[in-house]
Amino acid sequence: MSFSERSERFDTPADRFHFFTNPSARTVRHGIRGMAARRHHMLRDYQIVIFKDQHGVYRKLRLRGWLFFLTLLAIAGMVAANIVLLSYYGEYTLKELELAAAEKTVQEQKSQLLNLSEKIKGIEADLSRIRDFDAKLRLMINLDQEPRNVSPQPEGGDQDFSKKYIPLYRQEMLARNLHKFLHDLGEKASLEKTEQEKLLALFNENKDYLSSTPAIWPTQGWISSEFGERVSPFSGRKEFHKGLDISTTLGTPVYATAAGTVSFAGEGQGSGPTVTIEHRGGITTSYSHLDGVAVTQGQTVSRGEAIGSVGDSGRSTGPHLHYEVRVNGVPVNPMRYILN
Template sequence: MLFRKYHIVVFKDKEGSCKKFQLRGWFIISLFLMTITMATGNVILWKKYAQHSRVEQGLNIAEKTVQEQKTQLLSLSQKISSLQNNLSRIRDFDSKLRVMINLDQDGNQAAAPKGGSANENFSKGYLPLYRQELLARKMHEFLRQLNVEARLEEVRQQEIMHTLRNNKNILEATPSIWPTSGWVTSGFAWRTSPFTGKREFHKGIDISAPRGTPIYAPARGTITFSGRDGSYGLSVRLKHNASLSTRFAHLHRITIKNGQVVTRGELLGYVGSTGRSTGPHLHYEVRLNGVPVNPKRYILN
């Protein structure tokens, strides 16, 4: 059969002629097998293509889902960071209030949630699933700690409000506002003196402002001194209670008198550059029992 000869005759109607082809059996069988193989290959390729299309479609859906999850995680982490910042400001405010009203610092304050920032950078591409799960667990822990801190802070604020209601007079006589507008150029710290070049401790804060900027009383008190005071230039001293006082130096002009009682926000004078000064600014001191303390502890706004 393989070597038998087969003849194929093709007739041409119009010309009345014909063509004769001679094929071996093995050739016909080979041609048949090739046809079957090609057909089978096409079927397999089509199935593979269909399978690939389904996989690709599934990957696209999964990628879209992952992207949505990443967006949600990013939004949640940003909210957590915002809550952390807000609670931090509340804790600072709480601490200042306690100093001002002589209320003991709460030794049981919850520590700020630890473990690094909850905010991951999702803009650098695909975040592995295990990282997403880890981040989700971390953020849930952050939320739990923030929730505990918020409840504790609420209790502390209620304690402060109770103390404030019972000590209204103390609060009115406790410095709590900026004495003038401007920007701090020298803080309550060691520094190199701009006049001697030696290292010395700066007993207050310097608030740089244009000449003539109003200066206000930070709390109720009695003026114990107003006039020239050596290197302080034109200055004012304000006694708030038996232990707490404030000092304002380098004024351009003073608007109050000795013995005068002033209230919080009342005008004391104007920013200047009298005395030993490098330019218009207010030197502001807060003294507790005669000892200088950081004025920023007595500034709430």
């Protein structure tokens, strides 16, 4: 019950006297007075003095009590907000630095993987060329192909890591795969090295034989007709093409593909000027549709020696060289005897 409600009940002076002389009533009265005093103290005017310089020039600002406390609360709120913002900004900056460091690490790892992948592909290409060269040499010297214990590619499929996305959680798996891949590649390289050493020893024992074995392109140009069955450009019917047609410009030099003796140098049957060279091991090579012949029958030639030039003679559809390789009189694919 409030003080005003109690006052309405004091109908007589005696009642009012009893109330104000009662101790409990005095306590309420003092409490009300204290609240009023505190309220008056808080709502009184405040003055803020701002000194402009050291000569005593100042300025006074008068603030109402409630406005003063409201200003203090606003300042405190701003300070607290700044503290929170600075804290969040510090955490955000730290996260950005950590993210930048992680991205840099990922880029470095990616670059290393790409470089390693390129090196691996280069090694694979070199091994492939070695295998092809090895196979051609074995065919040239009639050496049987030996079985290989190492497959052309390690188990596990395509190992081209540059075409795959490598998440961070797969780094350990990738390391294991790379280790296995390099191990298999090392085994292949070791095996190829052993095979090449065997071939080198064999070559040293058969230098004369190898020098008389066709091994180079007879001229510069492009293949216009391959060895094997084809449609004749003259009859339109299928026929077996016994050699290799190499188209090029008129007058391009033609070279002997191996050391040997010229067995024929003259006009061929429908092939224009032709040169035939006998080599060791029952191998012969012939060069047709020449523009001119630079050797004579019985002449000894060496590999790479010019024997004529490309022409458009005989039955021809344009300047080209018809090149044949025969073993014991049987036409074989000249590509087996081209290593360069």
